[in-house]
Amino acid sequence: SLLVVYGHPNEEERILNLYEGFRYLQNSEYTVTATNFRWPTPWLPTREKARIGYISWEGDASLLSDGEALIFEGRELSDDMNPAGNQFNSKSSVNRDSYSYGIDFDVYDTEVVQWIFYAPTVTTTYRAGQDLVLLNAEILVVPTLPVSDLSIAMTRAAGALQVGGKATYTLQVTNNGPYTEAGPVTVVDTLPAGMSYVSASGTNWTCSSSGQVVTCTYRASMAPNTNASPLVLTASVTQAGSLTNTAQVSGTTDNNASNNTASDTATATAPVVSASGYRFTSKACDANALIDTPACPLYDATMTGGASAAIYVTAVSGNRAIALSSTQETTVPMQFSLSCLDPASGTVGASYAGATLPVCTPNGAVPPVTAASSWSSSVNMKFASGKASAAINTAGAAIPPQAVFGYADVGSVQLNLLAAGKTAATEPFVARPLRVETRNITNAAGGANPKVNNPDGTGFARAGEDFNVEVVAMLADGKTLAPGFGKEKTVPQLNFTHTTAAVASAPMADAGKLAWSNQSRNGNVFSAQLNYSELGAINLEPGLTDYLGSGAVGGTPVVVGRFYPAYYTTTVTTPLACQAAMNCEAAPSPVNGAAYSGQTFDVEVKAFNAIGEGQPLKNFTGAWRKPV
Incomplete structure (x- = not known):
């Protein structure tokens, strides 16, 4: 069946809803409810025109029993071709005939009631008795006021949340149309327990707060497909744990509530206070150096999962690094553990100072000192005389052995130490993928990518047709998949770029456009649907726009192709018009001209x-213009 939707500027404003499926009905009924429109609220009931059409499969004129009905707003619809109780009867009110045996397509002009006491909701019920009916489509047209679909997105500034610190969120409101939102637009942000309001501002925004609720109003109008100026909200972090900030937008003409809410979830950790007398630093610190300064920075760097990072244990007193002895080497027994923040848990242990660490404790928790199974075996950390950090090196080692940390996974983690019954921890830091790579590139029929970059090789997909790409994250060796990738609470977003990949003998005139959608994840594999707009072949490079605030992650390009035309059109221009003896049909007609035998004509x-x-297709030229 073919559904044609048209619009006209002189028509009253209406909204069209389409249900499409293959709903099985037998001794049952099915109700379709529509709410995505706005109505006026008159004090007296007002009746307005509506139209409903449907396509169903069954259509024989006879009934077994119990009848069939189409009920709109509580009233059974019928007419001279569709009597009450025999709705699906092989007769079409569209064509006014009974020649569509096995299928019914009918249209009814009806009405809806608009009233201040009625919500803008319309229901249609399809009912069948013993006859089997398959509902294929419903087309519903009802009046509506102009609508503007508002949506909201929330991003949090990079960096871990820590008690005593601040969290900064940017809220972006978009009018997806189709009409201008006159305003005002209101955003209500509900801060979680564990945060307190500091400020909120943006051009044309005015904000106020009451407890955890921050209300901001945007006074300017918003044209279709435009954004309001960014709204920046800052809150202080007052307690540790998982914190979710949620914002909701509303306007004067919004008809779609499904995209009106955005949220961000992150784990806040307690401030790192070293009761043990030791801190983790990014370098070997000199005695008397100030802690958390360039002379002795605390470790909060980003590393590559599967690689080695240099993390030093430094003795401290107050806010300065200290030497444990000025005359001799000092040995201090210590144990170490790992905490996972995002993903909240892990399956892979880490290593530090030559010791194997147990699998991480979840949600950023530091294990209790009595939880022996959560800590490594004891390591004798050696501090040279006059030195504040355990950094005695082995000849030729890039990193002193007692400062080597390794983690064969990705995510936000925290390294902990236990010495003399006291604990200390790093700031949360990120182990990120070395790169991402594609895996299992297939076309819509499941066929594998042949990686053809010339006009004569095997075709892969039609230009503009969706194809499927799987993406995995690689550890530092470039061979091992990151097992925790895909489990992050802050979901990494895929990004794809492309360049032309055609052989030199068959250049592509246009680079084309690449689009993707429907990102999903299954275990440690991400997938997306892509389409390429042109003929030819491309070098497809996957990537991540950001990984847990550590920045973008690049990928390895792979050739995808060959892309070929989706369809062709043929236009014939003849030197002669249709001749009288040819009896050509009136235009449009498959025969619209003539030529003498042997006379040339244009195709x-x-x-x-x-x-x-x-x-x-701009690339349908040169070597890529194949015979049809």
Whole structure:
């Protein structure tokens, strides 16, 4: 069946809803409810025109028993071709005939009631008795006021949340149309327990707070497909644990509530206070150096999962590094553990100072000192005389052995130590992938990518047709998959770039456009649907826009191709018009001209992609213009 939707500027504003499926009905009923429109609220009931159409499969004129009905807003619809109780009867009110045996397509002009006491909701019920009916489609047209679909997105500034610190959120409101939002637009942000309001501001925004609720109003209008100026909200972190900030937007004409809410979840950790007399630092510190300064920075760096990082244990007193002895080497027994923040838990242990650490404790928790199974075996950390850090080196070692940390996974983690019954911890830091790579690139039919970059090789997908790409994260060796990738609470977003990959003998005139959607994850594999708008072949490079605040992650390019036309059109231009003896049909007609035998005539073949109604292919030229 073909559904045609048209619009006209002189028509009253209406909204069209389409249900499409294959709903099985037998001794049952199915109700379709529509709410995505706005109505006026008159004090007296007002009746307005509506129209409903459907396509169903069954359609024989006879009934077994119990009847069939189409009920709109509590009233059974019927007419001279569809009597009450025999709705699906092989007769079409569209064509006014009974020649569509096995299928019913009917249209009813009806009405809805608008009233201040009625919500803008419309229900349609399809009911069948013993006859089997398959509901294929419902097309509902009802009046509506102009609507503006508002949506909101929330991003948090990079960096871990820590008690005593601040969290900064940027809220972006978008009007997805189709009409201008006159305003005001209101954003209500509900801070979690564990945060307190500091400030909120943005051009044309005014804000106030009451407890955990921050209310901001945008006074300017918003044209379709535009953004309001960014709203920046800052809160202080007052307690540790998982904290979720949620914001909701509302306007004067919004008809879609599904995209009106955004949230961000992160784990806040307690401030690192070294009761043990030791801190983790990024370098070997000299005695008397100030802690958390360039002379003795605390460790909070980003590392590559599967690689080695240099993390030093430094003795401290107050806010300065100290030497444990000025005359001799000092040995201090210590144990170490790992805490996972995002993902909240892990499956892989780490190593530090030559010791194997147990699998991390979840949600950023430091294990109790009595939880022996959560700590490593004891390590004798050696401090040279006059030195504040355990950094005695082995000849030729890039990192002193007692400062080597390794973690064969990715995520936000925290390294802990236990000495003399006291604990200390690093700031949370990120182990990130070395790169991401594609895996299992397949076309819509499940066929594998042949990696063809010339016009004569095996075709892969139609230009503009969706194809599927799986993406995995690699550890530092470039061979091992990161097991925790895909379990992050802050979901990494895939990004793809491309360049042309055609052989030199068959250059591509246009680089084309690459689009992707439907990102999903299964275990440690991400997937997405992509389409490429042109003929030819591309070097496809995957990436991540950001990984847990550590920045973008690049990928390894792979050749994808060959992409070929979705369809062709042929235009024939003849030297003669249709002759009288040819009895040509009135235009449009498959025969619209003539030529004498042996006389030349013009044929133009164009190639198109599969995007929308089809777009002409710019690369359908040269070596890529294949015979049809």
